[in-house]
Structure formats: structure tokens, C-alpha cells
Amino acid sequence: MNQNDQQAYDRGTSLFSPDGRIYQVEYAREAVNRGAPSLGIRTTEGVVLAAQRRTSSSLMEGDSIEKLHKLDDFLGAASAGHVADARRLIDDARTAAQRNRLRYGEPLGVETLTKTISDEIQETTQYGGTRPFGAALLIAGLDGDGTESRPRLYQTDPSGAPQEWRAVAIGSGRDDIQEFLEANWSDSLTLDAGVELAVRALLIADDELDAHSVTIATITTEGYRDVTESEIEEVIDRYAEDDDDSEDVE
Template identity: 60%
Template sequence: MQGQSQQQAYDRGITIFSPDGRLYQVEYAREAVKRGSASIGVRAKDGVVLVVDKRIRSPLMEETSVEKIHKADNHIGIASAGHVADARQLIDFARRNAQVNRLRYSEPIGVETLTKDVTDHIQQYTQVGGARPFGVALIIGGVDDDGTPRLYETDPSGTPNEWKALAIGSGRDDIQAQLEEEYSEDLELDEAVGLALRALGEVHDEGLAPEGVGVATVDAESRSFIELTNDEIEEYLETEDLLATDEEEAEESDSEESEE
């Protein structure tokens, strides 16, 4: 009975390590990320691509209200997986830091600098009593001053990692396997969009609907964040033979879970 009580103390206390060196609340936050709909990032030689599964639960839902891709600055985009409300807090934090950097130094913030600012903020919530970790992971992609594309992942523990291509959220293992198999450092931006959509298609056997997918790019030359329209996404899906039929879309809508 006493052992069970001790286990509950480690379970509930965010600032208490278990005897085997684990923070259970951080691990639970990672599980929340795994339950979120997938987001994918791919670094091309001329930019960065972000692709997300919007998971629209009902035909009555306004698709524009499902926000999983965000513009942090003119040259940086962010995709999320996990609790949407937690993601919004971190996105607002990132935007404020990007604007403060412009005002203070008269230059855009670096992608790595912004990522580490965000992960430092996340890490604080693993050391403060009375708070919980953020139940969300972010993909932060953008272009530095010298035109170098950068792609980072943030973890609920506050750890930043740089990637060439990655997936977060549900179906990560299958998507990541597809990315590892097909990724090349010589990919151009259009090819990277196709790769990300094919990888997302690995967890959608029934195909993808344009309104259920979000795609954004950050071009290295113009250093500008651009979110693709449904018509542009549909063209990519048709090219990759991933477009769902109306019947398949209806089946998908009926079978989807109610998680974000």
C-alpha cells in the first residue's frame, strides 16, 4: 500500500523524479501528442514544407476554424500536434518573441533562436509546481538570413531537435518510415510537398480531401511564408493520386475520432 502511495506521488508531482529518473507528467504529455492528428515537416534545398492533417469531424464544421499551421513571422511557419489550446499559447509566445527581436535588433529572428526561446519556455513548466507540461509538440520551419532552410521539433520536455524531415502526432511511425525511405537532400520545394502528402497518405488508405489537409511553404529565395489554397492542394493530390472520392470522404468523416 505504501509503495502505491509513493508511485502516486511521482505520478502527480510534476517536479518530482521517480526512482528510475522519469517525470511521469512529461511522459503523459508526450502521449497527448501521439493522440493528436499528424503534422509533417520536410526541408528542401530551396525551402521548407509543412503539411498537417486537419481532421474535420463534421461537414458542418468551418474548415478555417481548424488551425494547425501558423505563421510566426514572415519567414517562419509552425505546425502542431496535440492539444490545440496549448499550441495556441506557444504560437502566441513565438510571435511575441519574433516581433520583439525585430523591434530590438531591427532584423528577423533566427529559426534556431526562436525554437530555443520556445523550448526554454516549455522547459520551465517541467520545474514549476502547480503547473503542467504543454501537451503539444511543434514543428518550426523557416529560412535564416543567409537563405538556409531550417526545420526543428519541440518536445513537451523542452528539448529542441533539428531534422531534415519529420512527423509528429498519430501515425508517426508509419509516416516517418515513408519519409526515411524517400527523402533526399536534393528535393525541391514542389517535390517536398509531394513527399509530405504521400507520407500523410500512408495513414489515410481512403485518400485525402483538400479541405482536410493544410499545406504551407517557406521559400528560401523570397523568405516568405505561403499557405496553399484548397485548389492548389487538390492539384498536388491529383498529381500524387491521393485524392479521395466523395464516397471515401463521407466514410472517413463517419469513422474519425473526436480528438484534435
């Protein structure tokens, strides 16, 4: 395929190239890969969501960068990619969760919510005059009322394809973080161990992270909870001490 032919397929968001690709979807995935990393970890007690907050200036308030979002009492999400696109999807997810509560008097299931948002994402790849969302979400929570249901963790993709994961990362450094999660995740992982694993995974992408540039939330039978900065700092300090001890042994 010559350059002119490829550019012709670039101009359409709903056109397949001869080799079966939609270039605009691939560009949207690249926008996700350039975003600050976010990750989700499923544990025996709930789900851990974590993300790195990047500031473009020392004068910017880091707390104004929202990477983790509460959707409902037992639902949360993490985002990577274009912030504005992610905010739109988060607003739609919250609306869907509240609509289900008002209509049926019960919380919306994690899988159902993920497929609802994925359907919306997929529609942007099907009609002309639109572009794919340049953002990906990790949607996590407990099904039902959160008292007896098992933790669930899903990922959405700019193509509109949902996937369920035990542990997954999105954003920059995704390959290295995912490799670390695959090597260290286990079925018996507790919530506290999941928080520590999340911090260690983010340090894989940036070993100079501090507690203020990391945001973590947990979703358990007690609901959605933001982990405090002091708790994150304790984990980072403990991990640093463990590394120092291992170097002394060597």
C-alpha cells in the same frame, strides 16, 4: 514499484520517479501522439509544413482548425496535441519574433526562436503548480533575411528539448509517417517534390484524405505562403493516377 508509489509520482509535475522519469511529461507526449499528424520537410529551396485537419462533426468548418501558423515573414510553425496549449506557444513565438525586429531591426533566427520556446516549455517541468504543455511544434524557416540563408527545421518536445531535422512528423501515425520520410527524403529534394512527399506521407496515416482536410505551407526566399486547396487537390489526383498506373503494370 507498486501502483501507490507510481501514483505518488504522478501527482507532481517536477518529481522524478526512482527510474528517472517524469510521468507528467510522458503524459504530455501521449497528448501529442493523439493529435492529428503534422510534418515538416526541408528541401533545397525552402521548408514544407503540412498537417491533417480533423473535424469532429460534418457541421464544423474545417478552415477554423489552425494547424499551420505564420510566425514572421520567413518563419512558420506546425502543431500537434492540445490546440489551446499550441496556441499559447504560437502567440509567444510571434511575440518573440516581433520583439526581436523592434529591438534589433532584423528577423529572429530559427534556432534562436526554437530555443526560446523550448526554454519556456522546460520551465513547466521544473516548478510545482504547473503542468507541461500538451503540444509539440515544428518550427521552420530561413535564417537571416531569407535571401542567402539555408532552410532550417526544428522540433520542440513537451520536455523542452529542441532537435533539428531534415524531415520529421509529430502526432498520430508518427512512426509510419517517419518511416516513409526516412525512405523517401533526399538531399536534392525540390520544393515541389517536397509538397508531393508531404501529401503522400499524410496519406500513409489516412488513405481517405481529401484536399479540404490537408493544409500545407511553404517557406522560401519569397516568404511564407499557404498552398491553395486546388494545388493540393492536383497533387492528390496525380498521386492517385500514379498508383492506378502502377497497378495496371502489375
